[in-house]
Amino acid sequence: MLNIYFTNYYNNNGTSLLKRCVLLCVLFIGFSAFSQTTPKVITKVDTTSIKIGEQIQFTVTVEADTTAQVIFPEGQTFSPLETVEAFATDTTRKNDRMTLQKIYALTQFDSGSYKIPAQRIEINGEGFLTDSTRIVNVANIAVDTLAQRMYDIKPLMEVEKNNSRLWKIILFVLLGLLVIGGLVYWFFFRKKQLSEEEKVALLPPYDRALLELKNLEKSKYLIQDEYKEYYSELTGIVRSYLEEDVNVSALESTTDELITKLELLRDAGELKIDDETLQQFKRILQTADLVKFAKSKPDTSVAENDRQSIEQIVHKTHDALPEPTVEELMEQEEYKEELEKKQQKKKIIYASVAVLGALFIALGVSTTYYGFTYVKDTILGHPSKELLEGDWVSSSYGYPPISLETPRVLKRQETKLTPEMKANIKDLQMFMYRSEKGFFSVGTTSTTLTQEVEPEFNKSIEAFIKNLEKQGAKNIITKQEEFTTVTGVKGIKVFGSGDFPVPGSEELVDGKYSILLFGAKGLQQQIIINWLEDDTYAQEIADRILGSVEVKTEL
Template identity: 70%
Template sequence: MNKFSMKLRRITSSWSGPALFLYLLFFANSIIAQLQPVITSKIDTTNIKIGEQLHFTVTVEADSTAQVFFPEGQTFSPLETVEAFKTDTTRKKDRITLQKIYALTQFDSGSYVLPAQRIEINGAGFFTDSLKVDVATVPVDTVNQKMYDIKPLISVQKSNSAFWKIFLIVLLIAGIAGGLIYWFIFRKKPLTEEEKVALLPPYDRALLELKRLENSKYLIQDKYKVYYSELTAIVRSYLEEEVHISAMESTTRELIQKLELLRDAGELTLQDNTIKQFEKILQTADLVKFARSKPLTSVAEQDRKAIEEIVVKTKEALPEPTEEDLLEQEEYQEVIAQKKRKKKIISIVSAAAIVLLVSLGGLITYLGPSYVWDTMTGHPTKTLLEGEWVSSSYGYPPIIVETPEVLVRQQVKLPPDSKANIKELQAFMYRSEKGLLTIGTTSTTLNKPEEPDFNQVVEQILQNFEDQGAKNIITKQEEFVTVSGVKGIKVFGRGKFTLPNSKELVSGQYTIILFGGNGFQQQLILSWLDKDTYAEEIVNRIIGSLEVKTEA
């Protein structure tokens, strides 16, 4: 038995029954009061201006072992939470004091009730007091400051940044490929020694090759066959190019006969001893190449000198070209140059086409043919999807949603039979001019504080679809919950809808999401073309961003 129990026993041992009962009742109540949590709440001001912040403070005093959970998110509606500050904790013996401060604001003037907030302590709920807050408008000096009309909405051309990025990538790939093709194919490369020799006139080339043969080591290395093969090839090539006879494929006898015919015809003024000397050298070369004959080194060197003289005499024996010949040669050279230019242009165009096709093929393989085609042709819903989106609040009670275009306020004329139930209806809408994509919101306040009839609302919307020409509408329904936990109803399905400014029916889909409460209702209406994947992405993004305020 502890000291407290012994003391209590000594004090009460001499008391009568009624006195003891009263003491125990008072003592038990004081202990229970100490164990019960104490919750207080306050605001630093009850009057603010539009957009000004107030501080709402909640203080909880409880046992040190208690688990306390403060409200989170937008639970202060119609006031908006700007910031929830970190919880301040103070301990004193076996008691703990927790203090949580919230910064709240409101952007519409009027009197608002800050609702009671639920504080969860050890699984049990405790509520703060509700408080009244007055929001005053900011006075505007209309005397000294000139007032202007509200500017109307203007259409802004959408950015095609995604298309230009892809286009620039294609150009970059084409530029790199074109640079490689130019470097390896069309670039004027430095000529090798062999190429420089090949570009010389036949006469100069023959003399240069004969000089090289003189400086060769064929005779020292006992390569007579190679020596005479090159010697005869040099002179035959010269005759074929300069004299225009088929010397490379002719036998020794045939070549001599052709030279004699040209001499007899007066087209080649060579002497008989020159032709006979040439014939003798060719015969020696045939013996070396085919009979493995091996002449003296001095004879081989003399034959080379003789061939050099024959080349010189042949050059001198050729008649001077006439003016007609020169003109024909000039025309011929021009034709050759045109053919070369045409061939080069065809090569460049073909290379560019190949680069573009390869680049386009790579993009199609990576992105898909439909995506590339839609990018090149500027698909309307794809342009909307990849453009700059806008997040805004529409109507009252507000509907907060992110859309690819700003929704425009619609002038709605209520039928006479609806005015008895509807106090105010605010509608906003965007409708694509080139497709079925439609985005609309409506916020309705009722004259009576009653729950809206969602079935009647859905029937009215579907009836509007039919009045606009829609047919074969299929309807499904399920529960919908926003990210913040607000519950609503989702109605969706398919049907045949009319395109803008047309009576043509196309397959489409629609989604209607409804929220509501005591005296108000909110709607988000979407419709889009069936099998339009870009529109489906737009719709999913819009629905994912949807938030509503449920306080009218």
């Protein structure tokens, strides 16, 4: 029943339903087309005539959908006019449309007529260019030469070279020397804190023997029944004393041999000691031999008495020694002084060897990492290396401007146009830097022609080669290729090598050169770089300069 109803309805009203569907589609398509209206870009300036240094306001208005993504140009994009300030974007919305307004404050400090270049507005990834036919007239400020005196243009002011890098190098060298000096002092000249054993070892033999006997008295050998260790230390103390103070070989002698040597010294008058003391000493040594080799164990009181007896023997032996003569004392002082000199000399040698070793290690590591040539040039200095690693300058030269990065500021070169040149050249601006110590030089030339004709690059290249040959250059090799800047401006690159004369000399050196040529109607721009062929640092400088070139080819 339900199926029959829908079938009848469709048959009776089919035509009306179809019309309704078509009408809805048309409305939908119309609405979509209206919502995707093409964006509009409108520009205007508040004035087209200003004085030098005054500002104009360049307004860009964009009308687009509220969903559109709009990107305005930033930076110095109005050359030859200079952008003073880019104000914040003002946005207004109405229904599904929005209006964006961007204001730029522009100025110029040279009189003349200037065309505002077209600006690219990016909307949803598509570029829209503004009108570039607006001309801005910049007028000179009237000067009353009668009431105001005219003065010559002041010459360039020489600025002292920045020595910050030199001071950094000196600071690092001083810090390195300070560290090395501290290490040498710490390991060779510092008075070290002596341990108790070292302090005891520095005592005179007599005082050291008495101190060691006192320490033996405080020991626990007898309490722990360690008689062998007790007597070994007791006889070792007295034998060491006799060997040092009496000058008799006691440590390696047996008991009988030692007593015999002491008796011989007594008989020779070199040791004033009585026979009873010698016999008492012999008895103690024999008791010590029995304890060490026959495992004998005397009473504790006997061991204590033997230590006291040895102490008395040390006293008597010391008193029995004859007083040293003046000659002997002087010999001892000279010996001490000589010994101190030798020790001081040894310390100086050790310190010198340590410093030289540290320097050689540093040189070896630096040579392995950086290479011999780089280390040599760092230590001895190299003019091109100093330029490469110094503070570089980014600047614009001439008009239209040639922007590039150089190790030093290029200075304006005074040029006088001959009558023949004035027929074709309206203005010529040259800037150059030449290294005083090396062959490296870089220069720019901006030439404004009297007629708006395309520049003849081939003639410029021929004139350049002829000028080199006129100056004495030989064996000039020339290559040519297309060159494109970072921003896409295309030009010609001429490069090669040859034997070039050194300024102020008849000597010829192997050198390289590179020339960039750009231009448009009525305009030609050149960038020229020269350097020694085997100067790797100058090659890096040239590559860096060429990679930074930016030019404007519109008057």
